[in-house]
Amino acid sequence: MSLAMLSLGARSATRTQLLESLGFNLTETPDLAIHQGFQYLIYLFNNSDTGLEMNMGNVLFLDSQIELMETFMTEIKHYYYNVEVSSADFQNSTRAKKQVNDFVKNKTLGNVDQLFKELDSDTMLILISYIFFKGRWAKSFDSNVTGMQKFYTSENVSVDVSMMFQSGANNHLFDKELSCTVVQLEYSGNATAFFILPDEGKMDQVVAALSRDTLNRWSQLLQDRHVDLYIPKLCISESYDLEDVLREMGMMDLFTNQANLSGITKEASVQLSEFLHKAVLSIDEKGAEAAADTALNVVFKSYHPVIKFDRPFLFIVFDHFTWSSLFLGKIMNPV
Known part of the structure; x- marks a missing residue:
């Protein structure tokens, strides 16, 4: 612009x-x-x-x-x-x-x-x-269960990060073609975010494939299913x-x-x-709704798929009204 x-x-x-x-x-x-x-x-x-x-x-x-x-x-x-x-x-x-x-x-x-x-x-x-x-999440994370965990900046190097947790239904998919996991989280108001987690060694492949066509394809393939989700808190x-x-x-x-x-x-x-x-960029637990206290019940005993953003990932924020990207980032080290 x-x-x-x-x-x-x-x-x-x-x-x-x-x-x-x-x-x-x-x-x-x-x-x-x-x-x-x-x-x-x-x-x-x-x-x-x-x-x-x-x-x-x-x-x-x-x-x-x-x-x-x-x-x-x-x-x-x-x-x-x-x-x-x-x-x-x-x-x-x-x-x-x-x-x-x-x-x-x-x-x-x-x-x-x-x-x-x-x-x-x-x-x-x-x-x-x-x-x-x-942003402020439409469905917030519970700050009571945010805890320190490892984030691997490379295969053999890690840093300690505050990892947020959320258990519930969220739109997500695994793209076999690009070898990456995509999670969609809604913001309060007219915005949505894609968190994109490439498999090990696939970051460059995913970045090269980022296009309007790829994003449209993801939006059509996303399924709303229960998942245990871990995302690092960061600024x-x-x-x-x-x-x-x-x-x-x-x-x-x-x-x-x-x-x-x-x-x-x-x-x-x-x-x-x-x-x-x-x-x-700042990402934390806060959302428009009060934080639910049920997440504690599933932290230690869960039979749901687990998606953990504990290695470099991509982050895109869209405006729903125009489907234009407001922010695009590659998170290599949350700290």
């Missing part, structure tokens, strides 16, 4: 690289249709009751000596792109770093307090995408500099002096200095 927004100010080959790298066929889908599509998606997100504690958006920091084009700002507002634009004095790197870090800390409810450790005084433009997510964060990723996707000019962002600023030589993404 943030890159599509950025394309409003890109020109020539830079614009083409941006949009085609995002998967759009520009001979079939004109710019207007692309931005109207994002406009409608943003509208649906903002008007659906996700019931989630979530804050997501984008911010564009520009050097104070750079002047924005009025047409760029007008189009951003017209299509409701969730982006804020701020001026920063990058010549004073200490002050600029504090300004940027404080902004992100505020937007992520204090969970991300040091996005930047250093800022280059040559920086002219920074685009940051941020998200904080914490994790990770940050990414997306420059190499975007280059591999085909955005070759964006970070070079060949970049044409003349639709954003009046200075034609401006290029994107950094494109950072930092995500924070």
Whole structure:
């Protein structure tokens, strides 16, 4: 979404690289249709009751000596792109770093307090995408039975984690084709989560197969059956500099002096200095309903299938209203 927004100010080959790298066929889908599509998606997100504690958006920091084009700002507002634009004095790197870090800390409810450790005084433009997510389960886990168990970060290496437990009917399946187990858990409000547990050595295979078709196939094969479910309680964060990723996707000019962002600023030589993404994810027992106390009865004596997320797994959150993914993560180490 943030890159599509950025394309409003890109020109020539830079614009083409941006949009085609995002998967759009520009001979079939004109710019207007692309931005109207994002406009409608943003509208649906903002008007659906996700019931989630979530804050997501984008911010564009520009050097104070750079002047924005009025047409760029007008189009951003017209299509409701969730982006804020701020001026920063990058010549004073200490002050600029504090300004940027404080902004992100505020937007992520204090969970991300040091996005930047250093800022280059040559920086002219920074685009940051941020998200904080914490869901509340429709059927909560019982905190009384959460206990320490082993999580295997690799075959021979483990860490101790707080493992949550839930016994009851949940949608789940085993995909023989991809060698993975999938569990669906509902959030209060308009959201659902897929927990995907690949068999040993199958993580790369599952990741490579992740697509809308795969997710649709899973949703049709899921069966609501009784299961004893163990999921680690966690609060994790990770940050990414997306420059190499975007280059591999085909955005070759964006970070070079060949970049044409003349639709954003009046200075034609401006290029994107950094494109950072930092995500924070918290999963705990809390749900919309009071925790049931029957789980204690099945912890030590159970004849139900057991699914234990005690090794690296994948996690996807969907908005029911649009069936769009709000969050996608690979959990390698819950602590």
